[in-house]
Amino acid sequence: MATSNKNMLLNYVPVYVMLPLGVINVNNVFEDPDGLKEQLVQLRAAGVDGVMVDVWWGIIEQKGPKEYDWSAYKSLFQVVQECGLKLQAIMSFHQCGGNVGDVVNIPIPQWVLDIGESDPDIFYTNRSGTRDKEYLSVGVDNKPIFHGRTAIEIYSDYMKSFRENMSEFLKSELIIDIEVGLGPAGELRYPSYPQNQGWVFPGIGEFQCYDKYLKEDFKAAAARAGHPEWELPDDAGTYNDVPESTEFFKTNGTYLTEKGKFFLTWYSNQLLNHGDQILDEANKAFLGCKVKLAIKVSGIHWWYKVPNHAAELTAGYYNLDDRDGYRPIAKVVSRHHGILNFTCLEMRNSEQSSDAQSAPQELVQQVLSGGWRENIEVAGENALSRYDATAYNQIILNARPQGVNKDGPPKLRMYGVTYLRLSDELLEETNFDIFKKFVVKMHADQSHSDDPQEYNHAIPPLKRSGPNIPVDDLLEATKPIPPFPWDSETDMKVDG
Template sequence: MQASVPLGNYVPIYVMLQLDIITTDNVLKDKTRLQMQLKQLQGAGVDGVMCDVWWGIVESKGPKEYDWSAYKTLFQLVQDCNLKMQVVMSFHQCGGNIGDDVNIPIPRWVRDVGVTDPDIFYTNRTGNRNIEYLTIGVDNQPLFSGRTAIELYSDYMKSFRENMGEFLDAELFTDIEVGLGPAGELRYPSYSQNQGWVFPGIGEFQCYDKYLKADFEEVATNVGHSEWGLPIDGGEYNDNPDTTSFFGSKGYLSEKGKFFLTWYSNKLIIHGDQILNEANKAFLGCKVKLACKISGIHWWYKDATHAAELTAGYYNLHDRDGYRPIARMLSRHYVAFNFTCLEMKNSKQDPAAKCGPQELVQQVFSAVKREEVVMAGENALEIYDREAYNQILLNVRPNGISKNGPPKLKMEALTFLRLGDELLEKKNFRIFKAFVRKLHADQVYMSLGI
């Protein structure tokens, strides 16, 4: 670090590991190659790496039959390379979202419950099930060998704590991100490629399983509107807002529409609140920070409806901040707000999709800071170019370097997607190393002159 730049400007970077299905044999087979890659990252000044800790792998054999052996092998390898780690408690399926390169479903014994009770999965209006993640409607239903979904997640985190004591004591893990939905994000699976969604479709509401439907009917009855049902005019995955009655005819602004959207978004916040409460119990006394990932749904952001955000559960409109209530919930649990799409610029998007990634990041940063929550970030897509790196630098320190101490606006960390052969190509890696130096603030912010 240059003496003229205070240490508080430093933003650590973690690189996401790109691994095949994690088994002890696979980790050992790729040990030499992985060691070499980790050494290259360390030589570039990278602070650590990130990996998903897949529920579908660890508890695959049966209820409470946890097998952590492959992860212990991996963690020891990372520790030997003197790198730190971010780990994700991944209760979702790998496969079906952008960037997924392998298929790792949730445990079969959990999916088997869905054979007789398919409503354990998120369901759209036409009855299609999404098996990426259990519906939040079963959070408190003892359907899984007597356990609720919340108890499944809680027991998993407790087992991680019990089995990873040596690494926790050694402070290998700096962050534990708690998965709260599809792709590990606190949202509904409103836009899934497995369901035929293609960018920039508005997505579909995912609340038509019998559990969420019954919940809505109960709360609607309690406020004197038993005749209200769930929306039937919200459109299909690849619709535009103006082709649906709910959005195009402003049904979302009606009394009934507002009531539904409030319920829909609040259920998501309650879901996060419950699981993060369990996470804090599981990791009480550990020297780690907890985090939660929120999706950067930037398409239709500049449309009055914000339709894609609304179907995902983010009730965000020009006169209603949909991210501040989430930040407020996270603040109660001292959990960091991890946001995506930091690399995106408006000028690179299709104008027809009314994207606003730059304004979205600014809005979220403002909401998070008002609630005094720590903010971190990720890139949404794989990137290797200067322009995208510069946009990240601008977002992690919007006001640039401060020479008088830590900047008032600064993200606490960046997770970079991802480690692979393309990143390590000579030209790409040279640009990446320059990016890491600037992220670490060894010189003032400026475009990458490479």
């Protein structure tokens, strides 16, 4: 390979494709291996580097505590390997069903739901008392109420079992990423905007901390801070409110008071601690494997342009114009040598309704820049299925925000992009022709490379997590820093 081509290969950004949500169905059956293999062969021929798949807790451990059945997933992984693709595996501890794009229903294990019948506070709860059964509340992370195990222990045991049962695919380096699910939709957030409870875009959402366990935690924290009289917010409105209609988020509202700041710090720290604990368990489970750990952060782009950032705050991202809510997450990820995976890469401000005060482009720039400032790898996804050149070009721009570098690696480059999602519509001739051009441009006009070392993506054995991060260091990370400069257009464009 000529020197210039070698340099251009350093601009290569791998492309992965998410498999259908129900590729393994709720009964733990791999329904259509031949049909999937045919589709994977098409992806491989298009130069796609790999695929991503949800490994559903609700399927694997559905029969009872520690009764795992990995057989269907083993068959799936074998097909992926035969097709010459790499694999990103999501430890999906959440329910499928009730959110944007959820076309199948896969609840969390029934034996866990049964515990919730007698103790409904294991689930996230809004102020009116409505429970959300998508994911266990962080309030039970360290409560041994699941047949003697804590939630953290359940997640840890699951990941250890995955390593033991999928060891052949780890040793063969089929599996390159383990994305650790940390909340609804697999994202590190609260279920603040559930469609199955009537939320409609661009509603601000609701705080989800009114189960008894989080209530007790907040009261104890407030007492330690010298304010035993403080209670959880009762003035933050409901799912479909706008910020100015609430006392909490309005101009000069509660969120700016001492009490409001204390609550928001506590609320966001619960998520940070949750992610930190589970990543630590994931690190121990996969120690020594040639894999990267990853987490996903949601792209809450609506109400980003107003001072209160209401939708981000209810989701647990304490992000304001004078406070960075994402760099502390990146700092936690850095402790575990992980990747921060972010969504809404395809969105442009001009496509959004003005009523939503939305700014996805600035949000992407802030989050990715925060990850790069903390010296971690960042990856991304599109939030909605798109098949047009405009969306693909926005993804390419975000993947290499300062363009390609013909003399070596670009200054900024995403670790990889995962396209949502494999479907018959994607593979329809016109759509797939544009997608194939997108893959080529993501690869910087280079042909597919089977050797990650060629584009600086060699994966060493996972080493032990670093030391705990001091509180002062996390606080320091909340100080806003200007994002890296973004080009207005990409120099690698998809036509069509």
